[in-house]
Amino acid sequence: MPTAEQYLKPEVIRNVARLDLRARFIVEGFLSGLHASPFHGFSVEFSEHRRYSTGDDPKDIDWLVYAKTDRYYVKKYQAETNITGYLMLDLSESMGYTFRQQLTKFEYSVSLAAALAYMMIHQQDPVGLVTFDEKLQTVLPAKSRRTQLASILALLAKAKPTGPTEVAQALKLFAPMVRHKSLIMLFSDLLVDPEPVMHSLRMIRHAGHDVILFHVLDEAEVTFPFSGSVALRDPETNEEMKLDASGMRRDYLDAMQALRDQYKKDCQNMGIDFVPIDTSQRFDKALIEYLSQRQARF
Structure with missing residues (x-):
């Protein structure tokens, strides 16, 4: 039987049919591996603890956490720890692409979103779900009740990547629906013009929301x-072209790196967490990036 750590591999997760089990295995596998990572106690973002600072009551120190991490953490009260999250999932047909990986970009994003929903609900943090293509397809308001997880997983299981997408437009449409300061987690391959996307994200940041941008690409x-000669098809327009792959490889890699660098730079300038992922990576890398960047903000 696979160990918890093995469940962090996309090729193993692919064989777990039930989305709730996928989410649980990813989260438990990630948490079980924390002791071996440089992020000792890094589940604090979801464990109602924060680092001890001058002025805190020593009575609030959690000595069990100290024994495990050799660092002082104090217990946080419910009012201090709740954060409202929204998972935004791109339904563009390009998200359904995979070359030789077991999971498509969409399936990888769904698994990661399910894991984050599982983590937040079990921490009693409200979380909602938004799916979009050229318009908003699903908007599930954020709630913290246990039944919310089943609702999110059911919608994720039914969602399919089809047709073109308008990431910037979806962000503009969704932004007015979020009345309280929230954490917006966007999952997309972002194979669109970066400028309109970043303009929409700038508006969301200006409204006081935190944003984590998961840039999910196929390996x-x-x-x-x-x-050699390859035929490449645009999944959203069905346009096909034949190219000399060997001759264009360097130019392609340079262009892709430039795109990722541009997103990263713009996100850093706006205080947005940018998490680049490809579908060959274990899920713990994505989650550690998520938690480490979140922790660095506080």
Whole structure:
């Protein structure tokens, strides 16, 4: 039987049919591996603890956490720890692409979103779900009750990547619906013009919301393992072109790196957490990036 750590591998997760089990295995596998990572006690963002600072009551120190991490943490009260989260999932047809990985970009994003929903609900943090293509397809308001997890997982299980997308437009449409300061987690391959997307994200940040941008690409889109003459098809327009893969490989890799660098730079300038992922990576990398960048903000 696979260990919890093995469940962090996309090729193993692919064989777990039930989304609730996927989410649980990813979260439990991630948490079980924390002791071996440099992020000792890094589940504090979801464990109602924060670092001890001058002025805190020593009575609030959690000595069990100290024994495990050799650091002082104090217990946080419910009012201090609740954060409202929204998972925004891109339904563009390009998200359904995979070359040789077990999970498509969409399936990888769904698994990661399910895990984050599982984590937040079990921490009693409200979380909602938004799916979009050229318009908003699903908007599930954020709630913290246990039944919310089942609702989110049911919607994620039914969602399918089809057609073109308008990431910037979806963000503009959703922003007015969020009345309280929230954490917005966007999952997309972002294979669109960055400028309108960043303009919409700037508006969301200006409204006081936190944003985490999960840039999810297929391994082949990052490494371009093709050679010779290949036929490439745009999944959203069905346009097909034949190319000399070997001749264009360097230009492609430079262009892809430039795109990722641009997103990263713009996000840093706006105080947005940018998490680049490809579908060959274990889920703990994505979650550690998520938690480490969240922790650095406080």
